[in-house]
Amino acid sequence: MYFIKKHKAERTMSNKPPFIANLIIRLFSRFDEEFDLIRTLSDIYKERLMDHGRLNADIWYWKQVLHSLLRNRIFNIIWSMKMLKNYLKIAFRNIKRYKTYSIVNLTGLSLGIASSLLILAYVNFEFSFDEYHGNKDRIYRFAATGTQGINHYSIASVHSSVKDYLELNFPEVEDIVRFAKPWLETFSNGDKKFKEDGLYYADNSVFNIFDLELLSGDPNNALTLPYTVVLSAELAEKYFGDENPLGKIIKCDDEYEFTITGIMVKPPVNSHLQYDALISMESMKKIFEHPFEYRGHFDWFTYILMREDHNIDEFESKLSGFFDQQYSDVLVSTGRNLSVLIQPLTSIHLYSNLTYDNPGNTNITYIYGLITSAVFILLIAIFNYVNLSTVRWTKRTKEIGMRKVLGAFKEQLILQCFGESALNTLIAFIIGIILVVLTFPYLYFISGYNLDIGFLTTRSLILQALMILGIISFTASVYTAFFVSGFRPIKIIKGINTGGKNISFSRNALVVLQFLISISLIIVTIGVFGQIDFLKQTGLGFNDKQLIYSPVYTDYMGDLGNEKVDIWISSIKQELLLLEGVEEVSFTTTLPGGYYALSKLNPEGLSEQKTINAVLYDVSDDYLKTLEIEIIEGRRFTKEFPADRDNSVIINETAAKMIGWEEPIGKKIKTENGDKSWTVVGIMKDIHCRSLHHKIDPLVITNFPHSHYMMLRIKSENFENTLAGIESIWDRMEPNHPFEYSFLEDRISSMYNSEEKAGKIVQIFAILAIIISSLGIFGFVSYMIEQRTKEIGIRKTFGATEMSIACIFVKNLAVWIVIASVFAIPIGYFIVNRWLESYAYRINVGWEIFLLSGLSAFMLALVTILFQTIKAACAKPVETLRYE
Amino acid sequence: MRSLTVFEETVMLAIYRLKGNAYSVTIHGEIMKMTGEDVIVGTLFNTLKQLGRKGYLNKEKGRPVSEKGKDIVIYRITGDGYRALEKTRDLHNKIWDNIPDVLYKET
Numbered sequence: 001m002y003f004i005k006k007h008k009a010e011r012t013m014s015n016k017p018p019f020i021a022n023l024i025i026r027l028f029s030r031f032d033e034e035f036d037l038i039r040t041l042s043d044i045y046k047e048r049l050m051d052h053g054r055l056n057a058d059i060w061y062w063k064q065v066l067h068s069l070l071r072n073r074i075f076n077i078i079w080s081m082k083m084l085k086n087y088l089k090i091a092f093r094n095i096k097r098y099k100t101y102s103i104v105n106l107t108g109l110s111l112g113i114a115s116s117l118l119i120l121a122y123v124n125f126e127f128s129f130d131e132y133h134g135n136k137d138r139i140y141r142f143a144a145t146g147t148q149g150i151n152h153y154s155i156a157s158v159h160s161s162v163k164d165y166l167e168l169n170f171p172e173v174e175d176i177v178r179f180a181k182p183w184l185e186t187f188s189n190g191d192k193k194f195k196e197d198g199l200y201y202a203d204n205s206v207f208n209i210f211d212l213e214l215l216s217g218d219p220n221n222a223l224t225l226p227y228t229v230v231l232s233a234e235l236a237e238k239y240f241g242d243e244n245p246l247g248k249i250i251k252c253d254d255e256y257e258f259t260i261t262g263i264m265v266k267p268p269v270n271s272h273l274q275y276d277a278l279i280s281m282e283s284m285k286k287i288f289e290h291p292f293e294y295r296g297h298f299d300w301f302t303y304i305l306m307r308e309d310h311n312i313d314e315f316e317s318k319l320s321g322f323f324d325q326q327y328s329d330v331l332v333s334t335g336r337n338l339s340v341l342i343q344p345l346t347s348i349h350l351y352s353n354l355t356y357d358n359p360g361n362t363n364i365t366y367i368y369g370l371i372t373s374a375v376f377i378l379l380i381a382i383f384n385y386v387n388l389s390t391v392r393w394t395k396r397t398k399e400i401g402m403r404k405v406l407g408a409f410k411e412q413l414i415l416q417c418f419g420e421s422a423l424n425t426l427i428a429f430i431i432g433i434i435l436v437v438l439t440f441p442y443l444y445f446i447s448g449y450n451l452d453i454g455f456l457t458t459r460s461l462i463l464q465a466l467m468i469l470g471i472i473s474f475t476a477s478v479y480t481a482f483f484v485s486g487f488r489p490i491k492i493i494k495g496i497n498t499g500g501k502n503i504s505f506s507r508n509a510l511v512v513l514q515f516l517i518s519i520s521l522i523i524v525t526i527g528v529f530g531q532i533d534f535l536k537q538t539g540l541g542f543n544d545k546q547l548i549y550s551p552v553y554t555d556y557m558g559d560l561g562n563e564k565v566d567i568w569i570s571s572i573k574q575e576l577l578l579l580e581g582v583e584e585v586s587f588t589t590t591l592p593g594g595y596y597a598l599s600k601l602n603p604e605g606l607s608e609q610k611t612i613n614a615v616l617y618d619v620s621d622d623y624l625k626t627l628e629i630e631i632i633e634g635r636r637f638t639k640e641f642p643a644d645r646d647n648s649v650i651i652n653e654t655a656a657k658m659i660g661w662e663e664p665i666g667k668k669i670k671t672e673n674g675d676k677s678w679t680v681v682g683i684m685k686d687i688h689c690r691s692l693h694h695k696i697d698p699l700v701i702t703n704f705p706h707s708h709y710m711m712l713r714i715k716s717e718n719f720e721n722t723l724a725g726i727e728s729i730w731d732r733m734e735p736n737h738p739f740e741y742s743f744l745e746d747r748i749s750s751m752y753n754s755e756e757k758a759g760k761i762v763q764i765f766a767i768l769a770i771i772i773s774s775l776g777i778f779g780f781v782s783y784m785i786e787q788r789t790k791e792i793g794i795r796k797t798f799g800a801t802e803m804s805i806a807c808i809f810v811k812n813l814a815v816w817i818v819i820a821s822v823f824a825i826p827i828g829y830f831i832v833n834r835w836l837e838s839y840a841y842r843i844n845v846g847w848e849i850f851l852l853s854g855l856s857a858f859m860l861a862l863v864t865i866l867f868q869t870i871k872a873a874c875a876k877p878v879e880t881l882r883y884e
Numbered sequence: 885m886r887s888l889t890v891f892e893e894t895v896m897l898a899i900y901r902l903k904g905n906a907y908s909v910t911i912h913g914e915i916m917k918m919t920g921e922d923v924i925v926g927t928l929f930n931t932l933k934q935l936g937r938k939g940y941l942n943k944e945k946g947r948p949v950s951e952k953g954k955d956i957v958i959y960r961i962t963g964d965g966y967r968a969l970e971k972t973r974d975l976h977n978k979i980w981d982n983i984p985d986v987l988y989k990e991t
Binding site: 035047068 | 913924926927929932
């Protein structure tokens with residue numbers, strides 16, 4: 001723009017013709033010394049300028065330029081339109097004429113495109129987390145990372161007083177909001193009573209920091225008073241229907257009454273923090289005084305908004321040693337050390353990966369895995385396309401020869417080839433998009449999110465999709481284009497197949513490459529499923545079938561006092577055991593596979609300083625019986641020894657081995673500070689306290705029934721009846737809370753949800769890869785058969801059997817598969833092993849997996865080509881050789 | 885030897901009239917004067933190119949018109965060119981022969 005303005009200013013004084021018009025001439029015509037258009041025009045322009053004035057001269061000049069331009073170009077445009085029409089006609093004619101090829105080709109490509117687009121959509125969604133906040137670049141989460149004993153751990157939440165400290169000492173912090181998960185469960189309004197999950201305590205500053213829209217209510221003080229709550233619009237409708245809920249009362253757990261001070265828009269799906277209702281932080285102070293005072297409760301998710309000109313590195317370095325200084329008392333007593341972890345808001349969802357965090361985050365490696373797989377699928381599809389289109393073009397050699405003889409330039413042929421490829425990819429792309437729209441709801445299986453289909457029309461997603469289209473049509477056509485343009489017209493017309501060895505080599509290489517990817521994916525699939533199967537078979541080392549558990553509410557138990565707990569437990573146990581179908585009942589603080597912390601213990605006989613880190617479970621006497629865990633040495637806890645209560649322990653094999661006692665029974669174990677000591681009465685078989693990612697931990701169980709869970713082993717013909725019986729007993733004994741049972745088996749298998757998900761995805765990809773490469777094989781073999789019809793006819797006249805002819809093709813296939821397997825096995829082995837490395841207990845990847853995957857690929861390919869091969873082998877030689 | 889098209893004829897005659905001062909600018913102006921039509925310079929160039937190729941025109945270098953300007957190309961009609969013009973004129977006369985001055989009187 002600058003140049004144009006400058007030019008205009010100059011031109012009012014000079015007699016130069018319009019600058020842009022000259023630019024157009026330069027762009028569209030070649031400079032010619034003799035016929036210098038600009039010079040001639042501007043000379044005439046000058047005369048006109050003097051005779052008729054500037055406006056007339058300008059109009060004249062423009063008329064001249066535009067007319068010359070049109071006369072010069074119009075011929076070319078008309079001509080190229082005609083050629084384009086011809087190209088299009090030929091392209092469509094070819095698609096119609098070679099129907100099988102076209103269908104195979106387009107199906108493969110559109111499958112590849114559809115799956116990669118779906119993955120692209122999902123990956124985009126994952127990367128969009130928390131991007132909607134206006135302040136996203138200034139919001140950070142204040143988390144902590146550190147070690148406890150030998151374990152590294154990190155925690156997303158810190159103590160509430162961190163907020164006060166930061167506000168006092170750091171002027172660069174503009175605002176802070178804390179979220180805390182309440183121990184509240186139900187909301188009710190009249191008869192409408194529901195269990196709610198998405199509840200948080202929050203500071204009022206949440207409206208200032210996050211992009212959280214209030215439909216009604218005042219963002220300045222909606223959450224400042226105690227017993228106030230802001231509901232999402234959905235929740236408000238659930239409880240109040242069409243009434244205006246503002247100012248109304250909603251009851252919580254039948255105990256607390258909250259005034260509704262605002263209605264908000266629920267955070268979008270791509271927010272890492274999901275909530276339906278926010279309760280004011282002041283209410284938390286009223287309901288639980290204790291956690292605010294005791295500085296060991298790290299329960300507050302703390303988000304800080306920095307000032308515009310902040311320097312986050314500087315801020316972080318100022319905070320080094322923060323926990324050691326401020327929280328040394330609680331850290332020392334629990335044997336932890338912590339340092340500050342400042343996480344940018346937008347990185348939380350994909351990169352944080354903390355030990356203790358809100359559920360729902362995704363690991364970035366998972367995303368990378370998906371992207372890689374999508375790229376592989378796309379590659380297979382492109383190989384397919386290239387292979388099949390070169391095959392098809394070789395059948396059109398006569399057309400190319402003709403075009404060349406009639407004077408087509410090499411560029412024109414390349415262009416035609418590119419154009420046809422682009423057309424094909426465009427068709428495949430459109431089919432692919434239709435497939436994406438149809439299968440979009442099933443993306444849920446991969447993502448676990450119910451995405452709105454409108455997400456597909458995001459601008460950045462469309463741009464990326466178009467980029468993929470461009471890349472595919474380019475890569476798919478570039479090889480074919482140069483391959484085609486390299487044909488020699490004389491050879492073609494003479495009927496000599498050009499290309500020769502090089503071409504068939506690269507074609508075979510592409511087929512092998514496809515199989516390589518497919519077989520690797522099969523290996524990975526078998527490996528992953530093998531491991532999942534192994535995880536399930538192994539379980540945690542005890543019989544987890546027919547076990548149900550129900551939470552026992554601690555506030556109730558606490559109110560009862562220790563002795564009453566014992567009485568309550570033994571009486572409910574007695575009554576439950578009388579029921580038909582209830583085999584065993586026991587109580588425990590911790591469920592296997594659940595929350596897990598290590599305690600430092602000092603076994604007798606070891607030096608004072610030497611401690612072991614062991615898992616400590618407090619259980620009732622029949623715990624081992626209920627879980628069907630065998631005792632190796634010594635005895636179980638029983639009622640016959642009342643002294644067991646809180647005085648005896650049973651240790652597992654690992655713990656025994658770690659301590660290294662020769663005669664463990666009767667030895668003493670103390671806590672680290674020595675205020676408690678137990679006698680070992682037995683050694684139990686090892687069980688896993690955590691998932692099989694981890695080595696078996698040393699486990700010490702004490703007989704102390706102050707518990708959080710009741711476990712029941714049920715062997716019943718009529719489960720419903722037994723359950724109803726349990727429920728009626730429960731309601732009588734514990735009227736305050738409902739009996740809410742779950743199966744322990746489900747809980748344990750839910751530890752492997754991510755494995756199941758990964759398995760499913762790899763499986764989908766493997767199936768896709770196999771389908772696409774089978775399509776490729778199908779097209780390729782049908783081409784080969786067509787080429788060799790005469791050969792087959794001649795062979796048959798000389799007495800070859802159908803079998804021996806079919807063998808020719810199968811042999812070819814076998815060679816490809818063997819070569820592909822040779823390369824695929826190390827790749828698959830490497831990937832599976834890398835994945836398995838995260839498990840302490842895992843399957844061995846042996847030769848049978850490789851054999852299985854290679855064989856299955858071979859069988860699949862064989863089935864694909866079987867029909868054609870048989871048809872070719874059974875054809876009568878009379879028919880194939882008739883026209884010779 | 886083919887006869888000239890009307891536009892070629894016009895260009896040749898314009899060059900003839902300019903008598904040794906025929907270069908692109910003046911030719912354009914002369915045609916304007918003769919016919920009153922504003923010719924597109926690009927078309928004029930094409931025609932000049934073709935006439936030159938057929939051998940009807942000779943080119944020679946002329947001195948620049950202005951002080952700063954480059955050399956100009958001056959066109960002269962060759963013998964062939966004159967013959968072609970004559971032939972075209974004959975053709976015109978032949979085909980117009982015995983046609984009354986005012987055409988519509990008879991019809």
